[in-house]
Amino acid sequence: MTESGLYALMLRTAGSMGPTIERALAAGVVLDTWMNGQAEEHITPEAERVLDAATQEWARRAQAARAVFPTYPMPPVYVEAVFNDLLTGTALYVAQQATGTRTVSAAHAGTAVRRLAAFVAAEPDGITAAARYHAVVASHEDLNAVAYYGRMRREDFLWGTLHRPWLDRLLTPEWTVYTQAGVLRTVVDGEGEWVTLTPAGRALLDQLRRTLEAAGEFAWRANAQRWVIFGETDYDRVFDTVFPDSSSSTREWVARLPLPPGAQVLEIGAGTGRVTFELGLADRVAAVGGQLIALEPSAALLSTLKAKRAQRGADHVTLVQGVAEAIPYPADRFDLVLAVAVLHFTEVEQAVAEMTRVTRPGGLVAARNPNPADLLSIPMVATWFRSLRQLAERLQVPLGEKQGVAPGRVEAAFRQAGLVEVQQHRVPLRVTAADPDAFLAFVLKGGAFYQNILARLPIEERWALLELLGRQGRELALHTRPEEQAMVASSSVITGRKPPEPAP
Template structure:
């Protein structure tokens, strides 16, 4: 029965992602503030309710559910949630904020309508039910059981919803995926064995379709968009980086008059304080790219205050650069390469640099984390990894991988320099918010956790950090990441 409701939807998931449709991005850690004002929310609710009423026909119901009873509110909720989610995603892309205006709702509605026209409303509903059932069942697997009231409210695993999950609970129980037990006059929801098998199948399908990868990318970008304290805290935690950025500009050979593409520019620490814009004077140009619209907005504000006109900020990703081949004399960036897919980003960097031009990067490398203060502070992350008998997952690179990918892209004269990154674990709140909520270190480890488990773990890290800072001296809490500055040339022929 479950396999019938959720056939292999991998192709449909790919089509949904290609259409720019998102389901529940609030799982990425956004607060409930902002988004839509009351009037716009009411208008969108009316439009999505009418949309579902028109498209959820008896024919679609039979095709999707066959003999199962139709969950009355789920089609309406699905349309509402998908349009709202897509609009919030568009807001992140366009402004770096979570506030949604009418134009974004219109565009989200158009995307959903186009998808339904090309596929069907039933397919869209199946995708929604697949994703949300995974959220529900994954939480039950993690916690073992959830009080029925908390489950229905979604407070442990889907706090971004503003409706009851009671109908989803009843439908899951009808399918045999969950059961409700009573203990000491309290009711709890837990997975059945059938539910565990359904979760495994859903997880495999979502993994195959790249859903979890997209989910993680949105988690990183949304957190980075909303991280207002990045500039200040970065210089506190990495005190040597202001000078090291200047050293990197010299290392890669920035010269006056060059047209330079900077990737992962964030709020402009390399562009401005690092001297990149200054180095191309008087008639050079810097095009600075970042996937975080929030960071770009802060960079433009900084640019206005400094009154520098030879820099242009562009929203984009290193894996798909919207520039012609050979457009730049130099392509570079600091602290960005480890966030990218190297097999896409390095060939793209090579493509847009002219023959004879250079590409360069300075980035942290994987480090030995078996340091007393660090193991004690971040013990919960080590405990998660220990279940797989692995070190904690992070996005940092091994020392040889960049050189190897540069060579594979056809680059020559590859040179590198060790540029270690001194890191001060000085303030528990700032450190945890910077690494975990801000730049998303260990996001691979935390992303599969349900909302409440992730928030509880972050709170625990702050509390443990307070204790560690009392036990270890400031000198004992200094950590040095290996850092790799590397440059390479695109051959002339």
């Protein structure tokens, strides 16, 4: 294939793979590039055998079908790496969702094998779709690293030292394709041999970014990060440290929620159980002889919820794994459905529609969520996060995301879902960075409010930046006054009632 033909194929594929990536993510077939190095991984020997056997079988099929992208033939080591990455990433994801840890058992590995098989069987392009999916994500990691550094030592690129340090092979096959397509080139000077992007490479990288953003792959990375960080952090302490007044005002709000005798209540995104247990929701439901169901997507947080439930003997609380956008209950089931500090992590309109669907006619839907706030209006944080602002300018991306949801959007979602008697008001929300480690853990790791910046950084730069910000924050906290470390933001509290059934 000519250089222009190969480049055109790569550019065309980068622009057309969005729907395939969406389907892969929906099927739970993922590449685990984001979380590598964040949490300890362990794949049991039995799981290794399952994954290795499947890798060999998929590689054999791909070679036989001449299905490997972007060119054929590709070296066997590359083909095996494609399917090893897909299977291992999916197995780690399965383990994280099932147990809240990154320990992969043979059962998790088997689930990953079945997921990949089902995905390939459902795709019009079959096994080629899987290979192209891998190529789009991996190419983004490679080209993005070169773009970030401006130039990389050739040996660092080939070994993946700075951007794919988990590899146990050279990126020679990829390098051959990139140079043949004219997206990377070598520059030699007195300091050595360097890899740089060509104008064609920059155009390809721009298209890869657009595709991954639109397909939700970057958003998936942010959620993967939250699942791990929330599971390994003392989140209750972190939240109460950053938002010191939130618990008392939320407790008062919970105490005022109307509950009929025998109330059936659903809490969306229960997290660590702050609202469920510490702030009195379970006690209120028990007092009226009702039942509380706590819905939470993270297996790690479900484990925390189970421990708290056992400590309190709260048998009337049922814990269920699930997401706000697809509540696993029939329509008209609950007297009250509530979500606290959750909606900004969801597809708001879909989540509110689901909350409304499962609410009984005449029942109440309630939400409490932070409003958008500029955390850089905290003087200490403005100085502290200067490097993030500079990175955003350099990378030409917005500074921050998901730092709350506009109250107008939530109110519109309530009305669009058919709720009536919609009422909304604001309550003050004090935010403090006095404990910089807690602040960093919440806004940059667990909350992933600056994920759109971090996603553009090679993995080694991400961790280096987080370590640097940790040191800078601790130093700044020693030299700033309390009033320079905090701000008053706000939360919105909104309720709406599902219309009662018409009288016969």
